[in-house]
Amino acid sequence: xxxxxxxxxxxxxxxxxxxxxxxxxxxxxxxxxxxxxxPGMGLRLIYYSASEGTTDKGEVPNGYNVSRLNKRxxxxxxxxxxxxxTSVYFCASRGxxxxxxxxxxxxxxxx
Amino acid sequence: xQKITQTQPGMFVQEKEAVTLDCTYDTSDPSYGxxxxxxxxxxxxxxxxxxxxxxxxxxxxxxxSLNFQKARKSANLVISAxxxxxxxxxxxxxxxxxxxSYGKLTFGQGTILTVHP
Numbered sequence: 272x273x274x275x276x277x278x279x280x281x282x283x284x285x286x287x288x289x290x291x292x293x294x295x296x297x298x299x300x301x302x303x304x305x306x307x308x309x310p311g312m313g314l315r316l317i318y319y320s321a322s323e324g325t326t327d328k329g330e331v332p333n334g335y336n337v338s339r340l341n342k343r344x345x346x347x348x349x350x351x352x353x354x355x356x357t358s359v360y361f362c363a364s365r366g367x368x369x370x371x372x373x374x375x376x377x378x379x380x381x382x
Numbered sequence: 383x384q385k386i387t388q389t390q391p392g393m394f395v396q397e398k399e400a401v402t403l404d405c406t407y408d409t410s411d412p413s414y415g416x417x418x419x420x421x422x423x424x425x426x427x428x429x430x431x432x433x434x435x436x437x438x439x440x441x442x443x444x445x446x447s448l449n450f451q452k453a454r455k456s457a458n459l460v461i462s463a464x465x466x467x468x469x470x471x472x473x474x475x476x477x478x479x480x481x482x483s484y485g486k487l488t489f490g491q492g493t494i495l496t497v498h499p
Contacts, residue, residue: 302485304485304486304487306487311491311492312491312492313386313473313475313489313490313491313492314427314473314475314487314489315489316486316487316488319485319486321484321485329486330488359425361427363427365485369415369417369432369434369477369479369485370429370432371429371485371487372429373426373427375425375426376425376426378425
């Protein structure tokens with residue numbers, strides 16, 4: 272039982288490059304979330320998916336797209352990376368209770 | 383819109399003493415949940431404790447307790463008998479409990495706790 276897994280753990284991109292962050296959970300949770308954490312700050316919600324087949328914007332969605340591929344997987348895509356997207360990205364999932372389970376994070380640097 | 387404010391950028395405590403980390407919130411939702419997370423230097427987010435807005439009693443989980451004062455809109459975390467391993471960043475967060483906002487967490491900026499031996 273791995274919980275929430277994220278790949279990659281680290282990534283360096285040049286401005287304008289694209290990439291997809293992968294997230295998977297094995298807890299059969301309906302809801303999944305993507306957050307970003309900038310240095311010295313709390314997490315901010317980028318996008319979320321309340322259930323398979325649905326996605327919606329969070330607080331800071333600009334520059335990102337998401338795909339809820341199936342119940343297990345929720346990916347985050349940066350189409351044209353910018354230095355302002357340098358951050359640590361966390362994926363989380365939630366079942367029927369209040370608790371969100373977080374993945375280990377992806378540290379992304381855009382130069 | 384929801385807002386979480388943590389006014390203590392850093393706190394220091396002696397090992398085995400108790401410490402209180404402050405959190406105030408603002409929301410127009412009638413039903414909501416309040417959370418505390420710990421983030422050690424390794425970076426993972428560890429769930430500590432949860433309080434529902436309609437819960438009659440303050441939540442407790444081992445050495446963690448949440449001092450919930452609804453009228454003051456505060457949800458302070460109390461750590462008793464601090465240990466060196468408690469040194470970390472602590473985040474207060476909240477979520478509405480109904481409608482499309484259910485489960486979407488809003489975080490404060492965090493408080494860095496340092497436990498001295």
